[in-house]
Amino acid sequence: MPTIEDLHRSTDSAVAVSVSTGVVSPVMPRTFTPRKKKKPWKSWLLFLLFAGPNVALLIVFTYKPLLQSLYYSTLQWNLGSASAIPVGLGNYVTWFDDPGTVRVVTVTLIFTIATVGGGMVIGLLFAVLLNRKLHGRGAARTIVVAPYVLSGVAVGLLWLFVFDPNFGITAALLDAIGVASPPWYNDPHWALVMVIIVYLWKNVGYVALIYLAALQSVPRDLLEAASLDGASPVRAFRNIVLPLLGPTTFFLSITTLLSSLQSFDIIQAMTKGGPLEGTTTMMYQIYQEGFQAGRAGYSSAVATILFAVLLVVTLIQMKYVEKRVHY
């Protein structure tokens, strides 16, 4: 089948059709030559009118600031200040030398791995559950996805009350089995566990939803054949379903990584990066340094480091997956 792009090309030149689509060209001229060949610049101008505003916005508010941020990272500059001192790589050196950096990186790694990895595992489990022929699974799917559409701030606040060590649900549940509530608010490690749980609760429905859509497109015949061959459901799942989910897993690994690294609302509402900076991720550090401490140059350096890491990780993901996943 010719794509629309091929078809479109045919409106501008009949030759392009036969070159690009080859096989199906006989149909094309009849359908797509009602008008004389137009001057190309007219189409270019239209293209600029249609796509220009969006591209201009991206340049002004994404690409130009990306470069600016790189430049700011070489300055000792306070937000709002009129003067800045060039310090070269000074901000980077400061960041790598800071004893607190190890903690920030560790917190970021734990938060990211737990939310991305945990989210995919729990999301897949939910999806498998929701894919079974059970009564009420439609309603269950809706309920599982619901938190995903809620404000992160609202979710953070309501869970803060759930985790209240004295008057919350978790305290009551733990009390029922004779365990005292951990100091969710005051201990840096427990606070990190807390924000991870809340992040998972809010976002796992999205992962489940995407996996569910993928599971529903797994051909039934394949599973029936496996079952006839005497394969257990678990083996069939591992050897047939999981490989088929490869592209979905790849898609989710990139999107959930991006959103996990950007998470701000829940941390801001629940812990503000504390206690003892136990929930300060790199992203939260960028906000804190830039807008709380006003150290815009330093903040930009952290932002640049994080963006570089993000780019490298995404590229590796794409390279790695190119080899393993067949679309």
Add this chain to the structure above:
Amino acid sequence: MATPSRSTTAAAPRRRKPLQLGGYLGLVLAIAIMILPLAWMFLAGFKERDEIYTVPIQWLPEAYDLSNYAAALAAVPFGNFFLNSTITTVIGAGLKMLLGLTTAYAVVFLEFPFKKFVFGLVIFALLVPQQIVMIPNFTLVASLGWINTYQGIIVPGLASAFGTFLFRQHFLTLPISILEAAALDGASHWMRLWRFIVPISAPTIAAVALVSIVSEWNEYLWPLLVVDRSDMMTLPVGLTLLQNNDGVTNWGVLMAGTVLVTVPVLIAFFALQKRIIAGLTAGGVTG
């Protein structure tokens, strides 16, 4: 490929019962985990102080009175928050959809020498987190005098990257006959977009629009940075204002405020869930 017509293995019926039971247990557990915290929030909004600060916890309030809601509304201007959230969401999401549609149309149906590059530019923007560029953007918005304005909240996040991507994917699948009709009709590209492409793409557009409305409504970091006057705050920002207003956390009032922020979205979600879920899934299925 071997495809058995009907497989009724002997083991299946015997296995089904316990498996079904386990499935229902899992389903109930999953639903409980999702609903309990929301119920807890909802009930707390009605509770008196002594019903909240009590051990063992008390699930149901004695009476469903609205004093916490009155207190929340008195503490911060929720009316303004609603208005501001509505304005920024409607205008922001509306313009974003428009930009996404026109850009996707251009990429699919119009000729341009650097088309691939332009599309790449749009897609690569998906990899740039907002936080990476917030300091330069904040400086720019401040220098334009846009602090505490709607344009300051809306414009920097207006460009459409994901929407463009999804619309492009969709346009590439449109039936050829529609485009034939449009071309024969002699309509301009602008009219082709609105009279032919948009009407037959309505389900996709609705799905993407709903997802974009939800994310505009919940947007927090950027409005937090560019607004410091309470009458210009959006709901999520206003909610943290309420949180910080009380020196000691007053859960009843805070949960009432949280209900005010979440319930409109929950109602909309349950009413439009088919479309919203279609919108959320659209990205994943194409990937």
